[in-house]
Amino acid sequence: MFFIGVFGVEEKQKEIGTIKNLSCKNCNKIGARLTLYKTYSFLHIFFLPVFKWNDRYYAVCSGCNSIYEISKEKAIRMEQGDEEAITYWDLRLMDFGNYDNYIKYRCKNCGKEVESQFEYCPYCGTKKD
Template sequence: MFFIGIFGIESKEKEIKYLTNISCSHCHSESSMKLFKTYNFFHFFFIPLFKWNEKYNLICSNCNTLYEIPNEKGKRIERGEEIEITYWDLKEVKTDFYNSYTTGNRCSHCGRTIEPHFEYCPYCGTRLRI
């Protein structure tokens, strides 16, 4: 017999770990960044059967800029290997996805919370991303 709700497709975000001493190109500082993985999966009776569309992302703790890193490096870090993330590994993601991890819009320079319609930060005067 077939019941609706027995199987389905879902998206998931999994926090992996905090990485330190990574250079952020937006706030121009060495900061810690949170590494997390996003993926889609098919499940049957709440048991995940297979995954696809895996991506590894970093969020800067100073300015909340979202970066994507190569999947090979992300998988190795997830397995517990000590891998160095360099400037060349970071690919900035231009999206509002990172807003789900923050409490609001933030200035990429000073990190202060601002209104979403501002073009310039009222605290430091930096032009905001559009």
């Protein structure tokens, strides 16, 4: 977060939903689900968002934690309610180094969002599972 008086720039991650009827390219685990996330940067004035940019979409496998980049067009269609917009061929596996700064996890103890590179929650000190 960056502040200049009453202005600020922040990064945010939002869970869009679960991609149904689609298996992970990496593990093909039965019952594993792919969760779609959106990350973006925004400018706010007095904590009211004014301008948003750098929209990126990712799908995370619950079975093996593989992360796939999803095209903006397909992800927007799913965000608008088209549950079959994303297909198996739309999943582009990302390198480990590329997504560390985008994906966050929620601490099981205090519930705060924590960046994935932390092994312990900086708010309460609980170890990441």
